[in-house]
Amino acid sequence: MMQRFVMTRRSMLFSLAGLLLTTVLTLWGCGGGGGTSSYTDPNASITTTKTATALIEPATLKQWMDEGKVNNPDPATRDRVVLITPATAAQYAAQHIPGAQLLNSSTELNYNRLEGVTAINTMVMDGPSIDVLVKRFGINQNTTIVFVPSKGQNAMNSARAYFTFRYWGFPKERLKILNGGETAWETASTAGSWSASYALTATVPAITASTFSVKNLYNGSTTTNFNVRFSIGQMIDLVDKINAGTIKTDASGVAILDERGGFAATIPYIANAATYNNGTNTVLDSHANYYGTVTGSFKDTATLTAHLANFGVTASKSMNYVYCLSGMRASTAFFVLDGILGWPVTLYDGSWQQWNGYTSLATSPVTAAWRTNVNTSASVALNRSANGLTFTNTTYTESGNLAGISSGLAIDPVSNALYGSITDPRANQMLNEDKAYFTSGGTTTGGGGGGGTGSGC
Structure with missing residues (x-):
């Protein structure tokens, strides 16, 4: 009798222990219950596509292919992977990694939009x-997205796509860039004697479109995803506050990085920015020549950290602001800081082409409050642009190939007359428009994905 009681008690204990373990694993795998999805808690549904950073190697992508994750037709699985190649239509048509889809880098990465007092x-x-x-890529709440630099391009366009998806609410845990892109893929394939099924191909995959919307990423309480971008008014205000001493640039303050490169002593730049003279080589990715044959591979973390420290960009900064000529090259810096190093970063995507159009030099100059070639103090030199003395004509060029001052920005006469302050919230039109869209309410969980109830839950 006693033995039967002991055995029964042991069975009960084992059953309770098993139930407890099952509950713990369920909570760990499903974000602790409470109906959390993979986007309200980015780690909730990420299982085998978890990686240390947003940069992955060819071997990792091959493993995901071998496991059936790439273009998995089951929209409910939490291990779906979609490959996106930012490239020209011709580059994509010639060759791409099997299963990859085209994001046209010529037409789908930059848009003409009104902001401040001009459109750009x-x-x-x-x-x-x-x-x-x-929808076209078949993305839903369970999708991990891998951007693949095209052969013949560097990582810039993939980094721009990464920034765009981050801006629109996708968590970085669901966004990856293939280090070295198609070039590294081919190298790894040759070294590993991969089968012909992994070879670059011209075949366009058949993809079932989703019904997912970025509106579904809004969780009803935050729009902090938009903090990864700065507007022209915000950038001018930042510079004014640094000049006035109300925002610091010390070890725990802010840093501004001008990532145009190839600087001559006479080229103006945004005041308080760090600049470098590295010819055509960016300090961030390891392509051989910015305008020529490239690999799209990134330098190692130690090298990246050391390079950035030379320009005052460090992990201790409260924020690192990056810009370039058009916002494209600075997207590479954004990816390094956000996706690889995990440091705070904001991209000013209007960049120099927007900044240097806000002057008194254009045929139709912007209103005085918005001008970037002015001294904002009657007693102290507080120029909004450094090398201010050279920022008075349209004759200089950058790196010998890029025109200096934009005189062709489309001044919006209504905005130019109406917004006499750089901090007028109405003048941040893009942010207002995008927040309104983002928070307007999704209508579906997307692609039959079951509201985030994927495998294991």
């Missing part, structure tokens, strides 16, 4: 445009 064509895409891509 280097801006991040709007809500309806990102939703067109999301």
Whole structure:
């Protein structure tokens, strides 16, 4: 009798222990219950596509292919992987990694949008445009997205795509860039004697479109995803506050990095920015020549950290602001800081083409409050642009190939007359428009994905 009681008690204990273990694993795998999805808690549904950083190697992608994750037809699985190749239509048609889809780098990465008192064509895409891509690529709440640099391009366009998806609410845990792109893929294939099924191909995959929307990423309480981008008004205000001493640039303050490169002593730049003279080589990715044959591979973390420290960009900064000529090259810096190092970063995507159009030099100059070639103090030199003395004519060039001052920005006469302050919230039109779209309410969980109830839950 006693023995039977002991055995029964042991069985009960084992049953309770098993139940407890099952509960713990369920909570760990499903974000602790409470209906959390993979986007309200980015780690909730990420299982085998978890990686240390947003940069992955060819061997990792091959493993995901071998496991059936790439273009998995089951929209409910939490291990779906979609490959996106930012490239020209011709580059994609010639060859791409099997299963990859085209993001046209010539037409789908930059948009002409009104901001401040002008429109400019280097801006991040709007809500309806990102939703067109999301649906076309078959992306839903369970998808991990891998951007693959095309052969013949560097990582810049993939980094721009990464920034765009981050801006529109996708968590970085669901976004990856293939280090070295198609070039590294071919190298790894040769070294590993991979079968012909992994060879670059011209075959376009058949993809079932999703019904997912970026609106579904809004959790009802935050729009902090938009903090990864700065507007022209915000950038001018930042510079004014640094000049006035109310924002610091010390070890725990902010840093501004001008990532145009190839600087001559006479080229103006945004005041308080760190610049470098590295010819055509960026300090961030390891391509041989910015305008020529490239690999799209990134330098190792130690090298990246050391390079950035030379320009005052460190992990201890409260924020690192990056810009370039058009917002494209600075997207590479954004990816390094956000996706690899995990440091705070904001991209000013209007960049120099927007900044140098806000002057008194254009045929139709912007209103005085917005001008970037002015001294904002009657007693102290507080120029909004450094090398201010040279920022008075349109004759200089950058790196010998890029025109200096933009005189062709389309001044919006209504905005130019109406917004007499750089901090007028109405003048941040893109942010207002995008927040309104993002928070307007999704209508579906996307692609039959079951509201985030994927495998294991």
